[in-house]
Amino acid sequence: MVKLLSAGALVFLFSTSVLAVEYEDHDGMLMDHGDGHLMDMAGGMVMGQNTSTLPGGCDSIAETKEITVHAGHKYAEKFPGRMFAFDTQEFNFKPCTKLTVHFINDDNVRHQWMMHGLPKYLYPKGMFHLEISGPAKISGTLILPPGDKTYLVHCDIAQHMEKGMKAQLKVGKGDGDLPSIPGVTAYVIPDDYKGSLPTVMADVSAAAEAAPAAVVANKPAPVSQPPKEDSIISGVTVIGLVIGLLLAPFLAKKFKGMSISEVVATIFDMLRTGIELVVKLLSRLVKLIISNKNKILPGS
Numbered sequence: 001m002v003k004l005l006s007a008g009a010l011v012f013l014f015s016t017s018v019l020a021v022e023y024e025d026h027d028g029m030l031m032d033h034g035d036g037h038l039m040d041m042a043g044g045m046v047m048g049q050n051t052s053t054l055p056g057g058c059d060s061i062a063e064t065k066e067i068t069v070h071a072g073h074k075y076a077e078k079f080p081g082r083m084f085a086f087d088t089q090e091f092n093f094k095p096c097t098k099l100t101v102h103f104i105n106d107d108n109v110r111h112q113w114m115m116h117g118l119p120k121y122l123y124p125k126g127m128f129h130l131e132i133s134g135p136a137k138i139s140g141t142l143i144l145p146p147g148d149k150t151y152l153v154h155c156d157i158a159q160h161m162e163k164g165m166k167a168q169l170k171v172g173k174g175d176g177d178l179p180s181i182p183g184v185t186a187y188v189i190p191d192d193y194k195g196s197l198p199t200v201m202a203d204v205s206a207a208a209e210a211a212p213a214a215v216v217a218n219k220p221a222p223v224s225q226p227p228k229e230d231s232i233i234s235g236v237t238v239i240g241l242v243i244g245l246l247l248a249p250f251l252a253k254k255f256k257g258m259s260i261s262e263v264v265a266t267i268f269d270m271l272r273t274g275i276e277l278v279v280k281l282l283s284r285l286v287k288l289i290i291s292n293k294n295k296i297l298p299g300s
């Protein structure tokens with residue numbers, strides 16, 4: 001009985017420690033490195049901090065605002081196909097607002113709240129940037145410029161923006177919408193759920209069997225037949241290399257400015273189109289041969 005009780009107590013202790021996530025508060029730990037750059041030894045970082053210098057065109061601070069933004073995997077659950085997100089995708093403030101952002105990272109990986117396009121004379125590289133390994137909180141302040149403009153806010157850790165951690169901040173009326181903001185604007189490359197995996201695999205294997213069939217047939221049958229799949233792979237590889245070399249300059253131009261995921265998606269789309277074309281051509285060829293035979297047959 002005592003054993004049972006102590007086991008129960010252990011389970012209880014363990015579960016509370018799992019349930020209660022401790023958020024490290026970095027606001028009091030930061031060291032000022034000048035130029036609005038603050039860092040601490042635990043990996044917290046603020047860049048572009050500006051609590052007092054008015055941007056050109058601002059006569060005074062219009063408003064003082066504070067927001068709390070969460071970042072984490074769980075905020076992406078409502079956006080199919082995304083992995084990371086902020087809990088807010090769109091922000092709106094008056095020009096010349098003094099804005100303090102309390103950034104809370106709920107994940108056990110690193111996230112950023114990075115704003116781009118700010119005036120470079122005031123914000124190094126035109127950025128205001130909060131960064132922290134979670135679970136933790138970090139805060140920073142900036143003064144927004146005058147004028148109507150839409151600013152990109154994202155997490156710049158590799159692939160986090162592509163996976164959904166992207167938002168827009170409109171000063172005044174903004175100057176349009178940015179693409180691929182989850183739940184706000186359409187994705188540049190929408191997810192394609194038209195082809196199910198079995199049909200895609202059938203297309204691919206049909207094309208693979210059709211393409212190198214002639215090569216295999218012309219070979220004299222060796223005593224020990226090598227596995228058929230090996231020859232198919234090498235045939236496809238050679239064809240792929242030739243096509244790749246021919247298309248490289250064209251593709252380089254097409255892919256300029258695209259992210260890696262966009263490039264991969266485009267390549268797959270092109271491959272599918274290519275396979276469909278090959279299948280179509282082959283079926284036409286077969287029809288042609290059959291119709292030719294029919295023409296010859298009556299004469300013989």
Ligand SMILES: [Cu+2]
Binds near residue numbers: 110112155156160
């Ligand atoms: Cu991130």
